[in-house]
Amino acid sequence: KAGVTQTPRYLIKTRGQQVTLSCSPISGHRSVSWYQQTPGQGLQFLFEYFSETQRNKGNFPGRFSGRQFSNSRSEMNVSTLELGDSALYLCASSLMSIGTSGRAVEQFFGPGTRLTVL
Amino acid sequence: GESVGLHLPTLSVQEGDNSIINCAYSNSASDYFIWYKQESGKGPQFIIDIRSNMDKRQGQRVTVLLNKTVKHLSLQIAATQPGDSAVYFCAENIGYNFNKFYFGSGTKLNVKP
Numbered sequence: 001k002a003g004v005t006q007t008p009r010y011l012i013k014t015r016g017q018q019v020t021l022s023c024s025p026i027s028g029h030r031s032v033s034w035y036q037q038t039p040g041q042g043l044q045f046l047f048e049y050f051s052e053t054q055r056n057k058g059n060f061p062g063r064f065s066g067r068q069f070s071n072s073r074s075e076m077n078v079s080t081l082e083l084g085d086s087a088l089y090l091c092a093s094s095l096m097s098i099g100t101s102g103r104a105v106e107q108f109f110g111p112g113t114r115l116t117v118l
Numbered sequence: 119g120e121s122v123g124l125h126l127p128t129l130s131v132q133e134g135d136n137s138i139i140n141c142a143y144s145n146s147a148s149d150y151f152i153w154y155k156q157e158s159g160k161g162p163q164f165i166i167d168i169r170s171n172m173d174k175r176q177g178q179r180v181t182v183l184l185n186k187t188v189k190h191l192s193l194q195i196a197a198t199q200p201g202d203s204a205v206y207f208c209a210e211n212i213g214y215n216f217n218k219f220y221f222g223s224g225t226k227l228n229v230k231p
Contacts, residue, residue, distance in 0.1 A: 004161070031216075031217055033217045033218075033219075035221075042207075042221055042222070042223045042224060043162070043207065043209075043221035044221070045218050045219060045220070045221075048216050048217045048218060050216070055216045055217075056216045056217070056218040058218070090161050090162070091161075092161070092162075092217070094217060105217075106164045106167075107152075107164065107217060107219075108164070109154075109160075109161025109162045109163065110161050111159065111160055111161050112161055
């Protein structure tokens with residue numbers, strides 16, 4: 001079974017630009033979460049989508065947004081890029097959302113997209 | 119491969135020894151915890167989880183201990199192998215709040231052959 005795929009793997013942008021990252025979850029998985037990983041802040045939760053609805057959001061500015069399509073694929077968008085947005089952006093998929101299932105479900109992470117803002 | 123470049127505490131162990139990685143969490147309302155392993159160039163990989171109504175859970179070569187009194191979590195790896203070299207993170211979830219997890223800062227495990 002194919003794992004979580006993220007495209008592109010590497011991206012270089014300049015300040016002020018916007019960027020869209022894509023995540024294809026494991027087939028059959030309905031929950032997609034996004035995380036930002038930086039040396040200073042570690043792994044931080046951005047948001048989670050389940051059945052095309054945003055279920056949860058982390059403490060990031062409104063420049064960070066996302067969406068999920070009917071096939072569970074998800075995109076995240078960052079507008080007006082800042083130098084501090086340089087990070088590894090990770091996507092994780094799971095069969096369902098932990099809240100709705102009432103039990104623990106395993107999340108599978110993709111390899112990430114390395115975004116560099118110059 | 120992709121390197122996260124984190125400046126992390128490092129635990130160095132000899133191959134075959136047991137490893138203990140610790141994690142302190144801050145929110146007493148956290149009720150579900152996961153340990154992840156992240157190798158260079160890869161995303162985090164699930165190792166083992168534990169609910170707050172348990173204080174110990176065992177997997178294959180791994181054991182997680184939870185001490186809610188002092189808000190401490192540990193991961194024990196038996197007979198550590200070179201393939202265990204990676205960065206290890208604990209993650210906590212509060213109130214089974216969908217899939218929103220708070221990650222610890224991580225520990226780098228270096229296994230010497």
